[in-house]
Every structure is written in structure tokens, then in C-alpha cells.
Amino acid sequence: FLFPDGNPDPTGSKDEMVAWAREMYRELSPETGVFFDFLAQYELFDLETRPGKRMGGYCTGFQAWQAPFIFANFNGTSADVDVLTHEAGHAFAYYTASREQQLAEYCHSTNEINEIHSMSMEHFTYPWMDKFFGDKADKYRYAHLCQALNVLPYMMCVDEFQHLIYDKPDMSARRRRQVWRDLERTYMPWRDYDGVPFLEEGGFWMQKQHIFLYPFYYIDYALAQMGAFEFYGRMKQDRTAAWSDYLTLCKAGGSKGYLDLLKLARLSNPFAEGGVANAVSHVVEEVSASPYR
Ligand SMILES: [Zn+2]
Structure with a gap:
């Protein structure tokens, strides 16, 4: 809230x-x-x-x-x-x-x-x-x-993540989580997962269905x-x-x-x-x- x-x-x-x-x-x-x-x-x-x-x-x-x-x-x-x-x-x-x-x-x-x-x-x-x-x-x-403002850095984070992981399809699951966590720290340094291990480790990206289903679509919302x-x-x-x-x-x-x-x-x-x-x-x-x- x-x-x-x-x-x-x-x-x-x-x-x-x-x-x-x-x-x-x-x-x-x-x-x-x-x-x-x-x-x-x-x-x-x-x-x-x-x-x-x-x-x-x-x-x-x-x-x-x-x-x-x-x-x-x-x-x-x-x-x-x-x-x-x-x-x-x-x-x-x-x-x-x-x-x-x-x-x-x-x-x-x-x-x-x-x-x-x-x-x-x-x-x-x-x-x-x-x-x-x-x-x-x-x-x-x-x-x-x-x-509308808050969601912009998240959209950019998702977009850059898509570029990086699609470019290396054989990247390990652990490495993908590291890439996400690094991007989160760049785009949304205020995010605080309060020590929840799955999220601290970079697991958050998996809840974004666009990453699995709609390559490079998410940034369209930010452009619009x-x-x-x-x-x-x-x-x-x-x-x-x-x-x-x-x-x-x-x-x-x-x-x-x-x-x-x-x-x-x-x-x-x-x-x-x-x-x-x-x-x-x-x-x-x-x-x-x-x-x-
Ligand atoms: Zn719409």
C-alpha cells in the first residue's frame, strides 16, 4: 500500500x-x-x-x-x-x-x-x-x-535482463540469478528483500511471464x-x-x-x-x- x-x-x-x-x-x-x-x-x-x-x-x-x-x-x-x-x-x-x-x-x-x-x-x-x-x-x-513513475526502472531492468540472457542461452540458472540481482541493484537500489534467500539470490525475475513468453515486449510499456x-x-x-x-x-x-x-x-x-x-x-x-x- x-x-x-x-x-x-x-x-x-x-x-x-x-x-x-x-x-x-x-x-x-x-x-x-x-x-x-x-x-x-x-x-x-x-x-x-x-x-x-x-x-x-x-x-x-x-x-x-x-x-x-x-x-x-x-x-x-x-x-x-x-x-x-x-x-x-x-x-x-x-x-x-x-x-x-x-x-x-x-x-x-x-x-x-x-x-x-x-x-x-x-x-x-x-x-x-x-x-x-x-x-x-x-x-x-x-x-x-x-x-506510473515507479514501474519505469523495473521495466528497463527486465528489458536489459532479456538482452543479456537471450544472448547466452546456455547461461547457468545461478548465473542468470546473479545477472538479475546486479541489474536490480543498478535500476532499483532501494529494493530490500529483508533477507529472504530466494529473492536476495536474484530469484525475482522468474515471476515475470514476459521474460518467458514475450521477448522485448515489456519495454514497449515504458516507451508508451x-x-x-x-x-x-x-x-x-x-x-x-x-x-x-x-x-x-x-x-x-x-x-x-x-x-x-x-x-x-x-x-x-x-x-x-x-x-x-x-x-x-x-x-x-x-x-x-x-x-x-
Ligand atoms: Zn494496454
Whole structure:
């Protein structure tokens, strides 16, 4: 927990939260209003958990109907709200691109762009979090920003680890654990395993399924967070302009490559000198000035 008295949980039932999300998206922009009405009209979500249901959450799309679909397992925590912002961000991007693009393959992009769609929506919806969290909305926004920042060094640690171990497939299990522990000390020197031998020895990496299943995918989230943070910074200056660039990005789907899409949305290249600092510095400032710090 980030807060000693517990992290903020949303106050409503599933139906209430869907109704609040509908109001939120109608107020956010005309485009999101039409989109969420469409989602609600055709019941394009399966949100509640039930026995035997597959775990997790995701968004997919049905090309023939130009319709996104959101799957989730609500559990009464702030993760439920993240579904209504993050997965709805993916859904909005698909809904928008599938009405602009002629080719099915162009209706979505690669992950370092797709996650800009979803993560930016988490920031665009900040002003409506009072609906979901009442007087704990500021706590939610603070926790959300901290978490988005905190996870960045972990993502980079996973990425470098992938490079090192894939490069030497016959590395011993013990050596892999040493490599992980060394990288942890570089990227996250504050980690304290309190003497638990398995973790002190470098065993933590094994719980990250991406290392086994999805080579080099994890860093895409960090790259996308750069774009989302940059949009968030621009929202603070000029929300209308930020929304307009975001909409342009969503409409373009995967019709261009990564760098061209960034340019189209007026986002910096995170690989360019100063790109990361530019995206992150205003977030560090905001978090540092928070009364919850
Ligand atoms: Zn996502």
C-alpha cells in the first residue's frame, strides 16, 4: 500500500461505474461520448468476475462490426477504474481507427503506440476521478502517477535482463540469478528483500511471464508511458490541443511506423537526447510537490 490507511477504492457497483464512465466520456469529448454510447448500447464488455471465468483483462476488436470489446474481472479496487480508462483507451483507439482505416491491419499499431492510446486515456480522465473515488480522488491521482513513475526502472531492468540472457542461452540458472540481482541493484537500489534467500539470490525475475513468453515486449510499456506523460504535460497547458493530437494519433491507427506516428501526434522520440527528461520531469515535479508525499 502507498497509504498507511489503504489505497483508495472506487465506491460504486459495476452498473454505477459503467454509468459514471458513460457520463465521463460524454463530458470528455464528443468523440468519446459517441464511442462509449456505442459500447453501452451493444454491451461490448464483460466486466464482472464469476466462477470459471478466464482471469485478467484486455481489449479486442471485431473487424466486421468495427466494434471493440472489453474483457475484465472487476474486484472492487482501483484496478476496476483502470479498466474503464486504460482498456477503454484501447477500445476508443480501435473504434476510431476502424472508422478511418481501410485495411484491417491498420486499425491498430504496435504496442509502443497502442499503449500510448490507453495510458494517455488514464491521464485524460483524471478530472472525472471524483465520480469514482469521491473525496479520495486526489489520493488516487497521486498513487496513479507514482505507480506510473515507479514501474519505469523495473521495466528497463527486465528489458536489459532479456538482452543479456537471450544472448547466452546456455547461461547457468545461478548465473542468470546473479545477472538479475546486479541489474536490480543498478535500476532499483532501494529494493530490500529483508533477507529472504530466494529473492536476495536474484530469484525475482522468474515471476515475470514476459521474460518467458514475450521477448522485448515489456519495454514497449515504458516507451508508451513517455508518450502518455508528454500528453499529460500538454493537457496541463492546453487540453484542447492535446486532445486534438491524441485523436489524430488514434485515427492513424497503424498506418505509419513508430517514429512517424510520434511525429504526427507531435510527441518526442524517447530515444533522442533529452526525450525522457522532457516527458518525465513535469511528473516528478508534480509528485514531489504533492501533500501526500
Ligand atoms: Zn494496454
